[in-house]
Structures are given as structure tokens and as C-alpha cells.
Amino acid sequence: MSLRDLLQETWSSLSSNKARSFLTILGIVIGIASVIAMTSLIGGMQNMLMGELGLFQARMVQMYAFGAEPLDQDDLDVLALQFPEYEILTGVSSGSVEISTPSKTTGAQVVGADENYATVTNLKIEAGRTITADDQRRATKVLVIGRGVVLDLYGSEDYDCLGLTVRVGPNRESYTIVGIIEGGGTTMNFRATVMPISTLQLRVTGVTTFDQVYGLAREGVDIPALAASTQVFLVEHLGFKEDEVVVYSMQEILDQVNVIMGAFSLMLTAIASISLFVGGIGIMNMMLTTVTERTREIGLRKSLGAHTTDITRQFLAESIALCLIGGLFGIIFGYLMAMVLAWIVSLVQPGVSFMPALGFNAIAIAVGVCALIGIVFGFYPARRAAKMDPVESLRYQ
Amino acid sequence: MPNVIEAHDLHRIYQTKAGNTQALRGVSFTVEQGEFLAIMGPSGSGKSTLMNILGCLDKPTNGAYLFEGMDIANYTDDQLADLRATRIGFVFQSFNLLPRATILRNVILPLLYTLCPRNERVKRARAALKSVGLEERFYEHRSNEISGGQMQRVAIARALVNNPALILADEPTGNLDTATGEMVLQTFATLREQGRTIVLITHEPDIAAHADRTLYIRDGLMYLTPKGSQLTPRFNASDVQQAPAEPARAEVRR
Numbered sequence: 294m295s296l297r298d299l300l301q302e303t304w305s306s307l308s309s310n311k312a313r314s315f316l317t318i319l320g321i322v323i324g325i326a327s328v329i330a331m332t333s334l335i336g337g338m339q340n341m342l343m344g345e346l347g348l349f350q351a352r353m354v355q356m357y358a359f360g361a362e363p364l365d366q367d368d369l370d371v372l373a374l375q376f377p378e379y380e381i382l383t384g385v386s387s388g389s390v391e392i393s394t395p396s397k398t399t400g401a402q403v404v405g406a407d408e409n410y411a412t413v414t415n416l417k418i419e420a421g422r423t424i425t426a427d428d429q430r431r432a433t434k435v436l437v438i439g440r441g442v443v444l445d446l447y448g449s450e451d452y453d454c455l456g457l458t459v460r461v462g463p464n465r466e467s468y469t470i471v472g473i474i475e476g477g478g479t480t481m482n483f484r485a486t487v488m489p490i491s492t493l494q495l496r497v498t499g500v501t502t503f504d505q506v507y508g509l510a511r512e513g514v515d516i517p518a519l520a521a522s523t524q525v526f527l528v529e530h531l532g533f534k535e536d537e538v539v540v541y542s543m544q545e546i547l548d549q550v551n552v553i554m555g556a557f558s559l560m561l562t563a564i565a566s567i568s569l570f571v572g573g574i575g576i577m578n579m580m581l582t583t584v585t586e587r588t589r590e591i592g593l594r595k596s597l598g599a600h601t602t603d604i605t606r607q608f609l610a611e612s613i614a615l616c617l618i619g620g621l622f623g624i625i626f627g628y629l630m631a632m633v634l635a636w637i638v639s640l641v642q643p644g645v646s647f648m649p650a651l652g653f654n655a656i657a658i659a660v661g662v663c664a665l666i667g668i669v670f671g672f673y674p675a676r677r678a679a680k681m682d683p684v685e686s687l688r689y690q
Numbered sequence: 691m692p693n694v695i696e697a698h699d700l701h702r703i704y705q706t707k708a709g710n711t712q713a714l715r716g717v718s719f720t721v722e723q724g725e726f727l728a729i730m731g732p733s734g735s736g737k738s739t740l741m742n743i744l745g746c747l748d749k750p751t752n753g754a755y756l757f758e759g760m761d762i763a764n765y766t767d768d769q770l771a772d773l774r775a776t777r778i779g780f781v782f783q784s785f786n787l788l789p790r791a792t793i794l795r796n797v798i799l800p801l802l803y804t805l806c807p808r809n810e811r812v813k814r815a816r817a818a819l820k821s822v823g824l825e826e827r828f829y830e831h832r833s834n835e836i837s838g839g840q841m842q843r844v845a846i847a848r849a850l851v852n853n854p855a856l857i858l859a860d861e862p863t864g865n866l867d868t869a870t871g872e873m874v875l876q877t878f879a880t881l882r883e884q885g886r887t888i889v890l891i892t893h894e895p896d897i898a899a900h901a902d903r904t905l906y907i908r909d910g911l912m913y914l915t916p917k918g919s920q921l922t923p924r925f926n927a928s929d930v931q932q933a934p935a936e937p938a939r940a941e942v943r944r
Contacts, residue, residue: 298802309790593786596747597848598775598803600768683747687782 294603303610307618310583317579318619320572321666325623325659328565329651330630335554336650337635342550350415353543354379354508354520356527360537363502368531375526378514383409384503388493392436392446392468392486393460399445401486403436405493413507416482421455421472424489432491436461437472441484450477462497516542569662572619573670580612580674591678592686604679612671613664620663624656692759694856694887695721695744701752702739702910713739714750715910721856721889726882728890728901736910737891738860744889745778745858746770758855775803779849781859785841787833787848793819794829797848804852818847821884822877839870846877850886857881859890863897875900 294302307314343350358364369382385406392401410416411423418437428435436459440450447454458467468488476482494501508523510516524540527533584591591604631649639646702714713736721727731737742748743755746762747770754761758777762770774780779800787796797815806814819829822843828836833844842862849857859878863871878888879900890901898904906913 294802295808297808302802305791305795589786590788593782593788594799594803595771596745596774596780597800598771598773600771600803603803684742687747687786 294599294606299606299610302607303614307611307614313579314615314618317575318572318615318622320568320575321616321619321663322572322623322626324565324569324572325620325663326627326630327568328562329624329627329655329659330634330649331561331565332558332655333628333631333649333651334634335558336652336655337631337647339551339554340650341647342547350543351547352510352512352514352516353413354510354516354523354540355543356506356508356523356538356540357504358527358533358538360534362533363504364506365502368527369503369506371531372508372523372526375530376519376523378510378519379508380511381409381413381509382506383407383413383508384490384506385410386490386493386498386500386502386504388498390462390486390497392442393465394446394457397446397448399442401442401484403486403488403493403497405490405497406487407490409509410487410507413509416485416487417475419473419475421470423472424487428489429491432489432495434461434466434468434492434496435471435488436468437474437487438470439474439476439483439485442486443473464496466496510542516544520545569666573616573666576612576615576666577670577674579615580608580671581677583611584608584674584678587678588681588686588689591681592683592689595681595683596687601679604681605675608675608678609668609671612675613667616663616667616671617660620659623663624651624659691723692756693720693722694725694758695719695889696756696759697744697753698756699753700740700743700750700755702736702743702748703751713910714743716753717907717910717912718753719905719912721887723855723887724882724885725903726878726888726890726901728892728898728904729907730892730895730898730904730916731907732893735907737893737907740907741858741860741889741891744856745780746773771803775800776852777855779852779854779857781842781845781849781857781862783861783864785838785845785865787841787844789834790832792830793824793833793836793844796833796844797851800848800852806852814851815847818851819844821850821880822847823880837870838866839873842866842870842874843877846874846881850881855887857886857888859888861892862890863892863894871897 356364364384366384369384373379373382383406385404387402387404390401390403392399404410406424407429408424408426411418416423421437423437424435427433443452443454444450446452446459454470455473456469456471458469460466461468474482474485474487488497510519520540520542524538527538527540528535594604594607628649628651631651635647635649697717697719700714700717701712704711704713715736717736717740729737729740739748743750746757746765749755749763754763756762757773762773765773788799791799794812794815797818798811801811801814816826816829819826824840824843824847828840833841836844842865846857846859846862849859857878862878863874866874875897878890882888882902888901890897892898906916
């Protein structure tokens, strides 16, 4: 019997019993759907993290010193000399200020940063400009703000406030809004406020040290190694206490995230495989029923000259086809489920929005697993059909 | 050309929990090419057992069955299947058509198990259906949408489609009324005219009367007449292994 004949026979026997075939594959559909939903959710989250972090983030190294003596510009100058692997080293510090318009006042966590900050942290400017080297040098009184701050100050996210002045700090000095940061209510930058770090140090906090330092490594540099040797250098040569300074790379964080996500999907796969196992048993049950019901047909086919292998293949093909159809539905439903879940997450947790991502690998594995289930759980019923005695089965009522 | 069937002292013993049952106790006869033979017997006479052996669905416990001159004793299951696929056509009392498949598909079914090329299948199936006189407008109907007489003619077409050496019909009119049964028997008569070899198994004398020759089976033995006068084997004793005196104790082959 040729493959084409086999498929034709399989189709005609499955389609003649659509309702039962559908109920039988439900277990497989649910199992595959849950795996697909979870893997595409996890994939989507990873993509979101990567996207939000931007292209440079994989090359970013962050440093914190939280002891008595924080990092300052002198430390950065030494580091820049010692480690030419850094393309950029930029310190930021922050402070709380009140910002007010004639009608409204809002509290804001303001970040003091230089001209490199936007590049390193992937901050995108929607309108106007970011902090420039000139702002930094002259300690100009300018602000770059997110849409959320615009909303707080003017009552509307879309208010055109470029060039307007606001009052900042206890002295109510006037600052000019020179840039609007891109990003809606779902992003981290929605409520960001940035001013030149020189301005912040001079006029707001009076502190000349950094809360945090961002380093951007040159391309091709071993970033975790660079972070490690920076840490050692800070402790051994710049007098920081070992437990008061932390240097880490985004790469390490991403690796950690991947490990956690991996463990998570492993657990989900284990749960899903139980449901697939139960689904497989359902398939076997249905195939055994089918074999019994079609005893006469099997006897007829044998009397017409079917070999044992023809009968085995015919029933095996039916069970594989059932599982593959179940898998296909599972992939589709799983992806739809992931879209719904992602939508719910974005409602519950503003600031998180992503599209589920379904890789080709996941699809290929799902299809492979389904075919395997079909073979494993279809084999016994198929053998049972093939071993039937033609005389006995023709007599079967 | 060898005889289509040569049965030499066939014994068939069934082993059951209650003990051994002897369904055939030494049946010998010959069917020549082109012959239309009826085998008559009441139920329990062993005619179904004989039919299964003649159709190569079963093997005799003892004795030799030569089909077209070949002793099938040592054939494997697959070899027997190939023999059934290419040389034997079955017609059953209950038609045994696949209810959801079309008429044409039912007739094509045996060709799936042969090397018949795809493009020739429909041609051969149509030819077979034409030779049993089924109108072309039915070909795409499902087999559960036609009458019993038509169903049996489809089954005969299915038996014919591989151009077999033997057509084996087991009570082909058993599920049909007299008029429809007569039509089916006419179909067999036509096949006989075309030179087909047919063995028809029945328990009704009216039906057996359509055949060239009738043999009678009773209690596992073959007779020339309805009552008595046992059929003597028409072969040389040296051709066949000696039948054991006590079949019940003989080596049982399954």
C-alpha cells in the first residue's frame, strides 16, 4: 500500500467520525496548547526585556558604591585610563524635587546626567533634544521629561510644552523643558525627569558624587571579565571596601534571567507532559475501540489480501494523524491563549507590554512530540488489529 | 493447465477448551478451470470451514490443498495474503462493503493491496462494475445508499476486479429476497459464460441448481448425492500423505 493510499484511507476513516476524533484529541490539544502558550509568553518576555534594554545594553556595565565614600569624577578618570575597554563611562546621581506650573505641582525623582546618558541607557527623545555637552559644561537650567510628567504638570499627556518654563526646587528657579522622552504609560520612561548632572549637583543636591556609574564597553570585549577586573581594581587601587562596591554587567543579568526562564519552562514542560501522557492514553483508548468496532473491516481487508503490516500501518497512521491534528490545534490555541494572557498582563501591570513570540523550534518540537505520542500509543492497538485472525474477524458481529 | 482446486483428504480439527472438534473429516474433490460448482450442506456441516480453506484464509490440519497446482501448506501469512489478493475473489453473504466509501472506492479496495498502478485502478473498477451490470450513475454513491441486490453486485465486482482464478461465494443470496437473489445468480451465470471458475456455497437446492455440478457436504464428509454415496477421491494415493487413522490424535497444525 503506497503512502498516498495510506493517507487517503486514514482521512476517510477519521473524517467519517469527526465528533469522536475531535473529543479524543482534546487531551493532546490542551497539553500542546499549554506548552506553546507558556513558551511563547516566555519568549515574548525575553524579547521585551531585550527590546527595552536596547542594542547597547548587552555591552553595559553598571557600578554602585554604597559605602561612606561614593564614586566621583576622579574615580571615573582613573578607570578610563586604566580600562581603555570602556568606550564611555558616565555617572548619574538623583534627587527629589518639586516641579510646578502656575496651576499644578508635582514631586519628581530627577536624574542628573550628562550627554552620554541617553545613548548608554537607550533613552529615546520624542521631541526636542536631550542633555548636551554644552548643558553639562554651563550647568544650564533645562529639563527633559517623560509623558507622565507632562500629564502631571499640564493635565494631558499630549500637551505641547516644549520651550515652556517650570519652577523647580525649594528656590523655585525657572527651568526650560527642552525635550520629551518617548514612551507611553506602559514603559519605564513614562515618569522620567532628566537634567544636566552639573545643574543637579550645583543647584539641587549639592553633592558632587555619583549614585551610579554606567560604562559602555567597546564591541568585542569580554564584558563579564571586564566587570570582574573593574571590581578588583576599585577595591585594590581606589580604596573601596569589597562589600561596598558592586560592578555587574547587563550580560550577567540577562544570563541569570535566561537561567530562571529556562527553569520555569522546564517545570511547565513537566506539567504539560503529564497532560500529554493522559492525552496519549485517550488516543490509545479510542484506537482500541476503533479496532474492535472495525473487526469485520479488518477481516475483509485481510481476505482481500492486506498483509499484517498493511493493517498495522493503517491504524498507526490514524493514531499519528489524530495526534498531529491535535498538535496543530494545540499550537494555534496555545498562541491565541498567550496573546490573551499578554493582553491581561498589560492591563494588570501597566508598563509591561509584549507580543508572545513563537519560535520555529517550538513548533517543530511540538509536532515531533505529537507524532511520537501517536506512534507510542497507537502501536499496541495497531498490532492488535494486525494480529486478528481473518476467519474470526469476518465472523465478528 | 492445472486444476484450480485439488483437495486431497482435507481434515480440519479445531482445538477448543471442550476438546477437539472435527469440522472436516477427509474431504477430497477437484474443481476444473471454468467450472461452476455448488457445495451444499446444512449448517454445521463444515461448509464454512471448507470455504475458509479454499479461500486460503485457513489451512487444513491434515491433507493437501493444491491451489492452481501449488501446495499452500508451507505458505507464510503474507504469501497467502498475496494469493488472496491476486487469485481469489470473495463474495460474502453480508456483502461486507465499507459503508461510508463510494461504490467505486469499494471496488478499488482490493487493488490497494496489489501492484496495480494508480491510473489503472479506476479503469479496472469501472470495467468490473460494468460486467456485473451496475449502472454508472451509482458509482459515486455511498455503498449504504443502494439496495441489497445492488450491494451484492458491487461485492461481486470487487471480487472480479483483480481478475482472479477463483470466485468464492458464501451464501451470496442469503440476505436477499428471491427475485433479487435470482438477479445475482444471473450475474454468476454470466460470469460462468465468460469462463470464470466459481465455487458457490449454499444450503438451498434452488440456488445450487444454477451450478454445473453440485457436491454435498455433511458432518465433515463430501457426498455426490444429497443422501449417501460418498465421493471417492479422484487422485493417486501416492500424491498425498497418508491420512492418520485417528485424526484426533494426529499432529495438529495451525
